[in-house]
Amino acid sequence: MNETFVTMGLGDIIEDTRDFLSEEFEVDRDLILPENSLKETLDLDSLDYVDLVVLIEENLNIKVTGEDFKEIETFGDFYALIQKKLSL
Amino acid sequence: MIITKENITNFIPHRAPFLMIDNLILANGERFESDFFIEENNVLVRSGYFEESGLIENIAQTCAAGFGYLDHGNGAEPKIGFIGAVTKLEVFELPLVLSKIETVVTPTHQLGNIFLVKGGNYCNGRKLLECEIKIVVT
Numbered sequence: 001m002n003e004t005f006v007t008m009g010l011g012d013i014i015e016d017t018r019d020f021l022s023e024e025f026e027v028d029r030d031l032i033l034p035e036n037s038l039k040e041t042l043d044l045d046s047l048d049y050v051d052l053v054v055l056i057e058e059n060l061n062i063k064v065t066g067e068d069f070k071e072i073e074t075f076g077d078f079y080a081l082i083q084k085k086l087s088l
Numbered sequence: 089m090i091i092t093k094e095n096i097t098n099f100i101p102h103r104a105p106f107l108m109i110d111n112l113i114l115a116n117g118e119r120f121e122s123d124f125f126i127e128e129n130n131v132l133v134r135s136g137y138f139e140e141s142g143l144i145e146n147i148a149q150t151c152a153a154g155f156g157y158l159d160h161g162n163g164a165e166p167k168i169g170f171i172g173a174v175t176k177l178e179v180f181e182l183p184l185v186l187s188k189i190e191t192v193v194t195p196t197h198q199l200g201n202i203f204l205v206k207g208g209n210y211c212n213g214r215k216l217l218e219c220e221i222k223i224v225v226t
Contacts, residue, residue: 047172047222050199057197066200 013060013086014079020059024051034076041075062086089113091157099156099166102149105131108142109149109191112157120154120193122146128185137182138189143217144174147207150191151223155203172202172222180218183211201225 008016022029025042032041044052049069056064062085072078091099091112102108108130114121124146126133132142148171156166183189190210197204201224208218 046200046202047224050197050202050204050222053197053199054204069199 010079010083013082016059017079017082020055024055032075034074034079036075038072038075038078056082060086090115091153096153099160100149100152101166101168102152106145107149108132108146109153112150112153113190115154115157117158118194120150120195122150122153122191122193123188124191125188126183126185130185133185136185138185138187140179140182140217143179143182143189143209144171144177144219144221146189146191146209147193147205147217147219148221148223150193150207151195151203151205151221154193154195155225168226169203169223170226172224175220175222177219178217180215181211183209183216187211189216196220 018029018032021027021032021042025048027042038044042048053064056062060082062082064081064085068081072081089111093110096109096112097103097107099112100109108124109122110124112120112122126138130138130142132139132145152169155169159166188211191207192210193205193207195203195205203223203225204220205223206218206220209216
């Protein structure tokens with residue numbers, strides 16, 4: 001398990017994730033909901049996904065790949081990936 | 089030096105007068121280094137200085153040469169790449185004509201065919217410009 005997040009639960013991590021995503025992509029935090037589309041809500045193009053990879057690495061200290069994103073439609077899917085990567 | 093000025097066009101698609109790299113000095117998975125002598129007749133020289141756009145292009149061509157060299161070593165044809173975005177750009181100073189600049193590029197992330205690299209140019213140890221570039225490889 002990632003040591004940084006040993007003491008944090010998934011709920012805390014999700015809230016932190018909503019913070020840095022809304023700030024970086026200039027999106028209303030209230031729109032970052034599990035059922036909403038990650039791509040459409042954050043208005044991501046292919047270059048933006050690279051920024052997302054960097055943000056995830058810097059904020060959560062986990063690495064994600066292009067393959068990981070193939071499974072992600074919603075923020076809920078995204079949180080599930082984080083959970084899996086952090087072995088929570 | 090791993091690719092000399094005379095052979096650099098075998099590894100990158102750029103051609104004169106838009107050739108902004110001389111020698112590739114180092115290329116491995118973590119770091120590329122090059123040098124470039126700024127001639128008076130360079131198309132990106134204005135008022136005796138090599139422009140910011142030239143420094144950015146020099147970083148991009150260093151990246152192209154580095155990846156081209158690595159592809160060549162793996163038996164693959166060098167790929168064509170395009171600058172997708174330039175971010176976190178800081179300009180410290182511009183080099184004078186007839187000076188030699190050294191450039192360091194570090195690939196930091198890859199997502200499919202998009203590479204994020206950090207680059208910087210130096211002249212006599214002084215930093216000229218640094219930025220991040222997203223390069224889309226075909």
